[in-house]
Amino acid sequence: MKLLIILKKELTDQIRDKRTIIAAVLMPALIVPMLLLLTTQNISGDEAHPASRVIIINNDSGIKEIILRTYSDTQFITSGSPRDAIIRGEADILVDFTKSGDSYNSFTLYYDSAGKSSMLAYLKFYDLFDSSFNRSEIISGNVKITSLTIRSEKEGKTLLTLSMLLPVLLMVFAASSAMSGAVDMSAGEKERATIETLLSCSISHRAIILGKVLASSSIGFASILSLLAGLVISSHFYPAITGGLSLLEFCGYKNLCLTLFIISIAIIMFSSAGIAIGLYAKSVKEGSILILPVIILSSALSSGLIAADPFNVNRLFSMVPILNISHLIRSAVYNNFEPVFLMISILTSVVFTSVFLITGTLLLKKESVIFRS
Amino acid sequence: MITLSEIYKSFPGKKEMALSDISFSIGKGEAIALVGENGAGKTTLIRILSLILKPDKGFFSFDNIKFSDNPDYIKNKTGTLFSGDGSLYDRLTAEENIKYYAQLNGVGKNDYRKRIGPLIEDMSLSAFINDRVSTFSRGMKQRTAIARALITNPDFLILDEPSTGLDIISGNSVKRIINRLKQDGKTILFSSHNTDEIFTCADRITVIHKGKINCDKTVEAYRTAHGQDLTVYIKE
Numbered sequence: 001m002k003l004l005i006i007l008k009k010e011l012t013d014q015i016r017d018k019r020t021i022i023a024a025v026l027m028p029a030l031i032v033p034m035l036l037l038l039t040t041q042n043i044s045g046d047e048a049h050p051a052s053r054v055i056i057i058n059n060d061s062g063i064k065e066i067i068l069r070t071y072s073d074t075q076f077i078t079s080g081s082p083r084d085a086i087i088r089g090e091a092d093i094l095v096d097f098t099k100s101g102d103s104y105n106s107f108t109l110y111y112d113s114a115g116k117s118s119m120l121a122y123l124k125f126y127d128l129f130d131s132s133f134n135r136s137e138i139i140s141g142n143v144k145i146t147s148l149t150i151r152s153e154k155e156g157k158t159l160l161t162l163s164m165l166l167p168v169l170l171m172v173f174a175a176s177s178a179m180s181g182a183v184d185m186s187a188g189e190k191e192r193a194t195i196e197t198l199l200s201c202s203i204s205h206r207a208i209i210l211g212k213v214l215a216s217s218s219i220g221f222a223s224i225l226s227l228l229a230g231l232v233i234s235s236h237f238y239p240a241i242t243g244g245l246s247l248l249e250f251c252g253y254k255n256l257c258l259t260l261f262i263i264s265i266a267i268i269m270f271s272s273a274g275i276a277i278g279l280y281a282k283s284v285k286e287g288s289i290l291i292l293p294v295i296i297l298s299s300a301l302s303s304g305l306i307a308a309d310p311f312n313v314n315r316l317f318s319m320v321p322i323l324n325i326s327h328l329i330r331s332a333v334y335n336n337f338e339p340v341f342l343m344i345s346i347l348t349s350v351v352f353t354s355v356f357l358i359t360g361t362l363l364l365k366k367e368s369v370i371f372r373s
Numbered sequence: 374m375i376t377l378s379e380i381y382k383s384f385p386g387k388k389e390m391a392l393s394d395i396s397f398s399i400g401k402g403e404a405i406a407l408v409g410e411n412g413a414g415k416t417t418l419i420r421i422l423s424l425i426l427k428p429d430k431g432f433f434s435f436d437n438i439k440f441s442d443n444p445d446y447i448k449n450k451t452g453t454l455f456s457g458d459g460s461l462y463d464r465l466t467a468e469e470n471i472k473y474y475a476q477l478n479g480v481g482k483n484d485y486r487k488r489i490g491p492l493i494e495d496m497s498l499s500a501f502i503n504d505r506v507s508t509f510s511r512g513m514k515q516r517t518a519i520a521r522a523l524i525t526n527p528d529f530l531i532l533d534e535p536s537t538g539l540d541i542i543s544g545n546s547v548k549r550i551i552n553r554l555k556q557d558g559k560t561i562l563f564s565s566h567n568t569d570e571i572f573t574c575a576d577r578i579t580v581i582h583k584g585k586i587n588c589d590k591t592v593e594a595y596r597t598a599h600g601q602d603l604t605v606y607i608k609e
Binding site for chain 1: 384385420423424425426427444445448449451453455457460461462463464465469473474476477478479505521
């Protein structure tokens with residue numbers, strides 16, 4: 001089949017370009033683990049719950065007792081100028097109060113809204129004082145109530161990390177590597193003036209388009225494979241980057257393979273779009289500019305799901321490209337697939353891919369587009 | 374062998390026709406030099422003959438087969454060298470470029486093996502056949518591109534400005550190649566601005582000016598009438 005000749009030539013061409021190897025294969029394998037390593041350095045166990053530094057007017061022992069009952073690691077600081085101490089970062093919060101005898105009438109909490117630890121302290125102690133003084137009295141009985149999460153702390157952190165980051169990273173790298181390769185194979189063909197020779201050969205336009213889409217999809221797939229491999233290896237040696245459990249340990253082979261299958265659908269769609277855009281563009285530079293909004297959109301749509309409930313997503317999302325794939329990746333992480341959502345998402349992606357392929361084939365026939373330079 | 378009949382071609386946004394009433398024939402084994410100033414319509418005509426562009430009106434036929442009836446037949450019988458750097462893929466080797474073109478045009482493995490050796494010898498490509506095209510000089514690229522056009526063993530060869538930008542030695546090499554292909558019985562259409570190349574290699578001169586054919590004479594007839602002045606039919 002002639003499209004395989006196109007595929008083989010395009011892959012040979014791309015692999016011999018050092019920039020493609022670095023950008024599409026090496027960088028995903030290295031950048032993503034590095035990114036996760038840097039972010040987890042800031043969110044280590046100790047820093048997640050820092051001990052607050054509190055100044056209490058007159059060092060009231062009653063308030064100290066209330067605070068220590070809940071936050072035993074609180075540090076109490078004395079200062080001649082408490083407000084300045086907060087501004088300078090020497091304390092997190094200042095508690096002032098009014099009292100009638102032994103009863104507290106009001107509290108004023110002074111904090112620095114620009115300071116992260118001060119803000120956290122404010123939230124903690126506001127809730128503490130509110131629950132201690134304002135909420136209804138609960139009559140204590142003999143029934144013991146214990147709260148336990150269904151997942152261990154490590155599992156919970158890993159789930160959170162992967163469900164937030166994996167869809168975004170996969171979509172962005174899938175879009176950028178597949179589409180960049182596609183633009184080079186289409187706009188690049190025009191720019192390098194090799195398109196005339198290609199069109200003079202006895203090969204159908206459809207075979208040319210399909211061959212190039214397959215080739216750019218291969219580049220995209222290699223990029224994703226590299227990303228996941230890098231993550232599997234680095235999280236195996238340093239599980240903290242994925243929240244405490246390694247990627248393979250948490251997801252398992254089955255869900256990783258499912259993730260690969262799902263992202264492949266997106267890669268083919270991105271490649272088709274990239275070929276169509278590249279054929280329209282006058283040059284590789286113009287094509288790269290035109291694909292930028294698509295890459296940004298893939299990042300925005302996939303990160304928009306972060307706040308959504310993974311167990312309760314509107315089925316209409318299954319008809320929105322990128323959003324549907326991102327949700328499916330998240331479902332793979334949560335090990336919670338909805339078959340109907342999956343089927344509709346695949347169908348939607350196939351429809352969009354077909355539209356891009358048809359557009360590309362039509363553009364290849366248009367003289368004004370082929371010889372646009 | 375090839376007949377062009379009343380071919381018209383225009384492009385959107387341009388007032389003047391790119392080609393207007395182009396009609397002429399090319400006999401088997403003939404070498405036609407297509408002459409004209411830049412923008413005259415030579416490349417447009419070449420693209421139509423290579424089946425990259427379609428004429429607005431008119432047709433051309435190859436061995437009495439209309440281009441619209443069986444384009445693949447005509448493509449298989451035609452080898453084209455487009456102007457520029459031979460339109461080769463820089464990251465592929467010379468042989469890979471030739472093989473890619475051969476495969477796309479349905480040349481079988483056996484035919485390819487039979488043809489590639491003699492082609493490498495004829496075009497003097499042996500020293501760099503396995504080198505990447507990005508390292509080639511212009512002359513090396515042209516010879517590789519001509520070899521590529523010949524790998525399908527075409528009956529009809531179209532060469533768009535084959536010696537433009539070449540040094541004297543490479544230019545002479547191209548002239549020798551054209552003459553040898555003529556002796557082998559190939560039908561050739563080449564566009565050129567090189568007077569020596571035109572009068573050495575061509576059997577006929579066809580002058581195209583502002584999309585129209587102004588002159589279509591044998592080389593001897595042209596020389597008798599105008600010497601070697603190629604500007605006679607393209608002056609304003």
